[in-house]
Amino acid sequence: MESFFAIGLIIGKLAVVIAILLVLPIPLTWIERKIAGHIQQRLGPMRVGWHGLLQPLADGIKLLTKEDHIPTEADRFLFTLAPIIALVPPFLVFVAIPIGDSVTIFGTEITLYLADMNVGLLYILAVAGIEVYGVIFAGWASNSKYAVLGSLRTCAQMISYEIPMGFSVIGVVMLAHSMSLLDIVEAQAGLWNVVYQPLGFFVFFVAGLAEAQRIPFDLPEAEGDLCAGYHTEYSGIRFSFFMISEYLIVVFLSALIVLLFFGGWHGILIPLPPVVWFLLKLSFFIWVFMWLRFTFPRYRYDQLMSIGWKVLLPLSLANILISGIFML
Amino acid sequence: MVAKVARKVSGWIGWAFFLDLLDGLSLTLSYMFSKTITERYPDDEKWIPFPRYRGHHFLKSNAEGKTNCVACELCSRICPCRCITVVPHEDEDGERHPQVFEIDLGRCLFCGLCEDACPADAIALGRHYEFCDHDSKTLVVGRDALMAMPGKVERGGEVVAARLSTEVGVTVTATGDGEGVDWWRHIRRR
Ligand code: SF4
Numbered sequence A: 001m002e003s004f005f006a007i008g009l010i011i012g013k014l015a016v017v018i019a020i021l022l023v024l025p026i027p028l029t030w031i032e033r034k035i036a037g038h039i040q041q042r043l044g045p046m047r048v049g050w051h052g053l054l055q056p057l058a059d060g061i062k063l064l065t066k067e068d069h070i071p072t073e074a075d076r077f078l079f080t081l082a083p084i085i086a087l088v089p090p091f092l093v094f095v096a097i098p099i100g101d102s103v104t105i106f107g108t109e110i111t112l113y114l115a116d117m118n119v120g121l122l123y124i125l126a127v128a129g130i131e132v133y134g135v136i137f138a139g140w141a142s143n144s145k146y147a148v149l150g151s152l153r154t155c156a157q158m159i160s161y162e163i164p165m166g167f168s169v170i171g172v173v174m175l176a177h178s179m180s181l182l183d184i185v186e187a188q189a190g191l192w193n194v195v196y197q198p199l200g201f202f203v204f205f206v207a208g209l210a211e212a213q214r215i216p217f218d219l220p221e222a223e224g225d226l227c228a229g230y231h232t233e234y235s236g237i238r239f240s241f242f243m244i245s246e247y248l249i250v251v252f253l254s255a256l257i258v259l260l261f262f263g264g265w266h267g268i269l270i271p272l273p274p275v276v277w278f279l280l281k282l283s284f285f286i287w288v289f290m291w292l293r294f295t296f297p298r299y300r301y302d303q304l305m306s307i308g309w310k311v312l313l314p315l316s317l318a319n320i321l322i323s324g325i326f327m328l
Numbered sequence B: 001m002v003a004k005v006a007r008k009v010s011g012w013i014g015w016a017f018f019l020d021l022l023d024g025l026s027l028t029l030s031y032m033f034s035k036t037i038t039e040r041y042p043d044d045e046k047w048i049p050f051p052r053y054r055g056h057h058f059l060k061s062n063a064e065g066k067t068n069c070v071a072c073e074l075c076s077r078i079c080p081c082r083c084i085t086v087v088p089h090e091d092e093d094g095e096r097h098p099q100v101f102e103i104d105l106g107r108c109l110f111c112g113l114c115e116d117a118c119p120a121d122a123i124a125l126g127r128h129y130e131f132c133d134h135d136s137k138t139l140v141v142g143r144d145a146l147m148a149m150p151g152k153v154e155r156g157g158e159v160v161a162a163r164l165s166t167e168v169g170v171t172v173t174a175t176g177d178g179e180g181v182d183w184w185r186h187i188r189r190r
């Protein structure tokens, strides 16, 4: 009976997480377009529903009813596989992301995470890396020069940014003596890691922007020079898979920044429920990502590479060194 | 020399701390919370054109309600698109007026030459600008319709409250007292 209940609870939580993640891109696209509009002194979507609130639904219907086209020259198997590979890792990552400690509802204690792995951080970085395969396969399978160029850029970008990203979190791991995200958050109960690790946060943030392929590092899908990059040949539902995956990666990176550097669900000054604190910080960072997107132009490709290897990598190594010296 | 070094040093400090990036971010942040300048046409607002605007033609009429036009056909001659057809006739008072006066708006390029050429100050290009149609035949406008068209505006250059109505055709009609607001009011100019 006990174990039956526990399994039911896990399945229930899984269902809730998957449902939320599937629905999340809908409000996010609306918010992104509103932010874009207001930064450019426009109103953004206004005509479908109140202040354009139903616009994402209309877009969704449009995407679903569009022709799902596969180019004749494409590798059909990889072409259909790629969007799925791109979509699954962001979902897998959220297994290890806690949004709070635990809450007690009706006398039962419910933990607000699916799994507390002792290698949580490693798992997250590893699984998030798989998403790149979706992008590479998409570009390769499309058999179109723009798509291939886009995915080649993705490869190079990923290699140069995974490394500083991985190094930049080592400082955090050293402080918490653990790779479990719960322990990392608990270690920040007093003071947030961003105070100890400003350099680590900076490197992680910039590398995260590049990971998410957001402006100013959105070279793989630069509209101006590559049509749309790796998803040039995709349409309809398959294209929307890439879209969903992109938005989820933004959410996941914001969540990771909050967990690693901004104290997770620990609040300051104002006593709010921990989950509310976490969601507030999460939405703040999502907003920052969008704000950056509509402020900066894109970096040139060689600049992108030199920032990765010549600035971020030494900085992240220096960060490890400095943290080590202070820990001694 | 000192000033040059100081400038160089401050430039390096700015580079190291991404001051120019922060500058850009603060600018977009201020824009994000400033008023938008979107003109919500056709839902809520409508642009009233300036007096110089060249819209739909109209024929001016005199005190007796007859048209000023004396059917001299000068406008028809000068029109680069050959879109004005004038057939003169003599009415019961012995005055010369057009029997037929048709403008094919589908061919007109709204150059305003007809307005300049008219010796009787009869034809002019007015304020009306919403007359697209699915059928090019309805774009051929006759004399009486031209006489009923709205003329030029006195002030113009403003945005007034309006409403989109799809009951009879599609029209955007101004609501309220017609007091407009300057569209440029929220635009920063340096
Ligand atoms: S505006 Fe120009 S093109 Fe149009 S009717 Fe007059 S003269 Fe012809």
Ligand code: SF4
Pocket (backbone or CB within 6 Å): B068, B069, B070, B071, B072, B073, B074, B075, B076, B086, B117, B118, B119, B120, B121, B122, B123
């Ligand atoms: S509108 Fe003017 S120019 Fe044209 S026929 Fe009449 S009087 Fe002549």
